[in-house]
Structures are given as structure tokens and as C-alpha cells.
Amino acid sequence: MQSSVQQVSVLGATGSIGLNTLDVVRRHPDKYQVFALSGHSQVEQLAQLSHEFQPKFVVISDEQHAARLKSLLSGQQTEVLSGASALELIASHDDVDIVMAAIVGAAGLLPNLAAAKAGKKVLLANKESLVMSGQLFMETVANSGATLLPIDSEHNAIYQCLPNGQMSPDLGVDKILLTASGGPFRMFSFDQLKTVTPAQAVAHPNWSMGHKISVDSASLMNKGLEFIEACWLFNCSAEQVDVVVHPESVIHSMVSYVDGSVLAQLGNPDMRTPIAYGMAWPDRLESGVKPLDLFEVAQLNFEKPDTERFPCLKLAKQSFMEGGCAPAVLNAANEVAVDAFLNDRISFLSIADVVEGTLNDIENQKAECLETILSADLRARAKASELLQSITGK
Ligand SMILES: NC(=O)C1=CN([C@@H]2O[C@H](COP(=O)(O)OP(=O)(O)OC[C@H]3O[C@@H](n4cnc5c(N)ncnc54)[C@H](OP(=O)(O)O)[C@@H]3O)[C@@H](O)[C@H]2O)C=CC1
Numbered sequence: 001m002q003s004s005v006q007q008v009s010v011l012g013a014t015g016s017i018g019l020n021t022l023d024v025v026r027r028h029p030d031k032y033q034v035f036a037l038s039g040h041s042q043v044e045q046l047a048q049l050s051h052e053f054q055p056k057f058v059v060i061s062d063e064q065h066a067a068r069l070k071s072l073l074s075g076q077q078t079e080v081l082s083g084a085s086a087l088e089l090i091a092s093h094d095d096v097d098i099v100m101a102a103i104v105g106a107a108g109l110l111p112n113l114a115a116a117k118a119g120k121k122v123l124l125a126n127k128e129s130l131v132m133s134g135q136l137f138m139e140t141v142a143n144s145g146a147t148l149l150p151i152d153s154e155h156n157a158i159y160q161c162l163p164n165g166q167m168s169p170d171l172g173v174d175k176i177l178l179t180a181s182g183g184p185f186r187m188f189s190f191d192q193l194k195t196v197t198p199a200q201a202v203a204h205p206n207w208s209m210g211h212k213i214s215v216d217s218a219s220l221m222n223k224g225l226e227f228i229e230a231c232w233l234f235n236c237s238a239e240q241v242d243v244v245v246h247p248e249s250v251i252h253s254m255v256s257y258v259d260g261s262v263l264a265q266l267g268n269p270d271m272r273t274p275i276a277y278g279m280a281w282p283d284r285l286e287s288g289v290k291p292l293d294l295f296e297v298a299q300l301n302f303e304k305p306d307t308e309r310f311p312c313l314k315l316a317k318q319s320f321m322e323g324g325c326a327p328a329v330l331n332a333a334n335e336v337a338v339d340a341f342l343n344d345r346i347s348f349l350s351i352a353d354v355v356e357g358t359l360n361d362i363e364n365q366k367a368e369c370l371e372t373i374l375s376a377d378l379r380a381r382a383k384a385s386e387l388l389q390s391i392t393g394k
């Protein structure tokens, strides 16, 4: 049992995972105290959260926003900082016990690595950092003795179903069954996919999430990123992970064993469950999530994923099997393409075209060190932007 109050840094506090984390913290003031919060564009909301949680530090990306935040927090003890190095500071500070890694995209990589290097209890929601730098990230965790707990709902479920969170053949583990909702366009024909809008894409059938991950769910890129995330987290090969479409999102993933047993973790689709699991691990914590009513659920369905209509899943698997910096290139191209789609610059189907074109045009390299990975990320962004221009003519 944890006894003293744990100090928590929430990276990406103004987002969907950040706010759910703060909801769990709010329920347990005897166990958790907010040490630091970070945000990017939502200055007012960050100020409001700082008023409520009175953190020691609050970090925002740019200096102008920081100046506004300072004026909103005048008279409060909280220190306002800005920039990438400030994120690393609150992720690795000696006084921090738990880091919630909930910044979206590649922007989370450096602070997440800093938390891992500093040996923190890292609650990893940001899947992009593992996709970009899986080997480096896992080595950093192993070398520092950090505790890495997956918050992504599927990986949290798998962690709960594996013996000691490990994919060990000695313990009879056979396969991971990674569930996918299929997203809002699961039943759409290829023709219908040509004209879907950002508003339709972010309307996930089961989960309320940020825009980027919602579009990824709609294209099945989210499942591709999660496939790579699972391989790194649980040290398994591509052949050991099967994607199973399960439209209800009640089973959050499963593990099958050599004796024919399949263990699953079920629950209502609410991120406060995996967040509370990570915060309290190895204990359990009340999270505010209502108990699962199986009579209300009534049916659980399963399908094979269709990678013809949703090629992003195939592209992600291929990039993992290719190895090196290919997953970092895939991730960067996807970030550029999703942003363009959300801003009405390209169609939904062009997301996969931009990712595929970028992967084809960038020569792969071994992911030897952080600098190589960051340089592949930059080159991929430049190439993806070029491809966007050729699609839009602008
Ligand atoms: N939402 C969910 O249920 C799940 C999310 N995840 C993963 O968790 C991560 C967060 O997702 P989600 O909460 O939905 O995303 P949101 O878009 O809701 O929130 C993203 C957070 O990151 C901040 N941010 C955005 N850009 C930057 C940047 N360049 N530098 C620093 N901070 C930045 C945002 O600040 P601001 O809002 O102030 O601009 C916000 O606090 C993603 O990696 C996602 O894949 C995984 C499983 C489930």
C-alpha cells in the first residue's frame, strides 16, 4: 500500500486524458497532489486548473501564452514556465513521483523520455513516443528502473491480463488480441469514405477523445500505432499480435494462452479506469466509472479488420516489420496528414496516400539514437508537406 501523498505532473493537462486524470486526482486528495500541469494553446483552461489544483509549476509552450498565464495567476504561488525544456523539468523533477504522459503526438517524446530517464512512475498515454522510439524508450526505462504503466485502454487491458505484465512464453502466453472499435466509418463503403468530413471523423462511436486520436481511430491508424505500441511494451513479435474488430468497445483487449484460455479485461469505455489503474498500481482505486451492466451490453461482436478500406493499419504493421526509423516516419507523415484533413485541406482517403508516399520516398535508417529519430521525423514532415502541396496544388 502507498502511504504518503504522491506528487503528480500532468503533461497535457488541458486535453481529454489530462482532464480525466485530474478528475481521478480530485477524488483522492489524500493520495495525490498535483505538482505540475502543462498545456499548449488553452491558456484560460490551464489557468482555471491551476487555480483549482495549486501546482508548484505550470508550463505552456510559447512565451506569449506564458505572459498571459502569469497575469491570470498573479497572486498565486504557482511558477509559470514556458518551452520544451520546462516540460522536461516538470517530467523529471526530484519531487515528482508520477508523470502522466498525455501530450498528443511527437511533442510528447522528449518530456516522456526525460520522465523515463529520471526513473519516474510513467503513466504512458502518448503512444506516439513509443512508435517513434520504441527500442530507445524501453531501454531508457530498463536502465533507469522507471515503472512504465500503459494507459492506452487496450494496452492497459493487456497489461492486466498478462502474468506480471510480461509477454513470457515460459508462463504460457501465446498471443495478444488487440481490440479495435472499427471507428465511425466501420460500415462505410470505399465510395462513402471519399467524402467524409472532419466532424464525422471525430465523432467516435464509443469514446470521447482529442481530435487527432479520433481521426486515427477512424482511419485505423490508431490501431496501427497501437499494434507497434503493443510490440514494444510487451516485447513481442508482429506475429504475436492479432487485431480483432469489436464494435462495442467493452472488451478492451485480450491475451490468449497455450492451454486455450483467453483472458479479457472488460469495462465501460471510460479512460478513468486505466488512469486510476495506473495511478494506484499495484493497488486499485475508485475512479468514478459506473459498473459495467452486462445485461445492458447484451451482445459482444467480433470481425476481421478490412485493410483495403483502411490501409493505414497495413502501413503501420509494415513500418514496424521494416524497423529502424520507418515507424517514426509513418507517425510524422500521419501527424501532418491528419492536421491537413482536420483543416479541410485534404480528403480522408488522402491521409493514407500521404503516409504511404512519405514512407516510399524517405530512405530508412537504423534508429540508432535520439538524434537520428528526430531527424527522420523532420525529413518525413517536410516530405509529407510536399506531398500535401501536390495534392492540394497549394
Ligand atoms: N483521449 C483518449 O481517450 C486517449 C488518448 N490517448 C493518447 O493520449 C494522448 C493525448 O490524447 P488526448 O488527450 O485525446 O489529446 P487532446 O488533443 O485532447 O490533448 C492533447 C494535450 O496535449 C497538449 N498539446 C498539444 N500540442 C502540444 C504541443 N505541441 N506541445 C505541448 N503540448 C501540446 C494540449 O494542450 P492544449 O489543449 O492546451 O492545446 C493538450 O493538453 C495522445 O497521444 C493519444 O493518442 C491514448 C488512449 C486514449
Ligand SMILES: CC(=O)[C@@H](O)[C@H](O)COP(=O)(O)O
Pocket (backbone or CB within 6 Å): 152, 153, 154, 179, 180, 181, 182, 183, 207, 213, 216, 217, 218, 222, 223, 271
Ligand atoms: C480509448 C482508447 O484507448 C483509444 O485508443 C480507443 O481505443 C480508440 O478506439 P479504436 O481505435 O479502437 O476505435
Ligand SMILES: [Mn+2]
Pocket (backbone or CB within 6 Å): 152, 153, 154, 226
Ligand atoms: Mn487505445
